[in-house]
Amino acid sequence: MVRYIQITQVPPQRMALWRSWLSPQRRKRAERMPDDRETVCGEGLARELLAAALHCPPEEAPLRYDAQGKPLTDGLYLSISHSRGLAACAVEDRPVGLDVELVRPAPRRVWEHLSPEERLTPSAQELVNNRKIRILIVSGDGRVARDDGKAVHPLATEERPFAKVEKTEAQTHLNGTEMVTKDHPRIWFRGKVDSAIAAAILVQTQLQPVLAPELQGLLADLRSWLGWAMRCEVLDEAVPELSMGPFSREAARRLACRPEELGLAPLCPDAAEGSVFTLLNWLRAIIRETEVAAAFAFRKQDGTLERPDILELLDGLSSAVYAFMLLVKAGDGGLRAIRAARG
Helix, strand or coil, rough: CCEEEHHHHCCHHHHHHHCCCCHHHHHHHHCCCCCHHHHHHHHHHHHHHHEEEECHHHHHHHCCCCCCCEECCCCCCCEEEEEECCEEEEEEECCCCCCCCCCCCCCCCCCCEEEECCCCHHHHHHHHCCCCCCCEEECCCEEEEEEEECCCCHHCCCCCCCCCCCCCEEEEEEEEEEEECCCCCCHHHHHHHHHHCCCCCCCHHHHHHCHHHHHHHHHHHHHHHHHHHHHHHHHHHCCCEEEEEEEEHHHHHHHHHCCHHHHCCCCCCHHHHHHHHHHHHHHHHHHHHHHHHHHHEEEECCCCCCCCHHHHHHHHHHHHHHHHHHHCCHHHHHHHHHHHHCC
């Protein structure tokens, strides 16, 4: 038997019921986590499946854990997995393993090449338009242009040689086929991301001597988020689910909103906090500026956003930097929170 759920779809009453089934030790462990819903849902599913298999109340299902945190029961095999807002459980009468992961397909860009003598029939042109296929015309000397005659940037494909594209000092490449002025909103956004990456690297180098290894790893993850923002915008890829060490984006946001879980009050910028917090707050502010640049670059005329996933990434990143500041401020308590999140 296998069941899986999307955690955000679980009604509050059911979540409360599952939480009540936790043993005192498991409840205490879950309460130390910035977001305990994945643990609660995983065990809730396990108890319901065991109850169905063993014909007993879920709260009395013989579920226990070994020293490594692996779930065990008598006479059956089970596996629990949770990740990125999903939880799943499998119960079988033979060894079973289960892993759940949210997969977001990246958009594909399709290219087709024609010789200058080739032409599309009307039905073929309709198919091309419906499937958003870009037609490139390849001349005998290997020069490539779009079907409207506009030259293509050399990075447009790896399979053909390309002509050089003439441009002025005020122009740059938006993508493989378009040239724009350097004050184009998306070029401005890329400059902001570039500045944020430089700031993150500076903060890494300045704080490396004073941060515990666990915190250094989290800071490196935050730097990688910025790299993904740049890559996904330039290559028109979907933003993947990212994390700060053991903290999902959602868990990092929850930690930022609930500093009392670390025994702290909300942080306010102040010189008295010292150079570590000054640098981290500077990085947080630069990321906020980058988010504003993204909102400007991707806002369409009707007010909707062309790349809401990139704005969600940057919004989550600024919250994650603030959560990181709380973990640093909490000292040993922050390190304990990291270890608890890792299980």
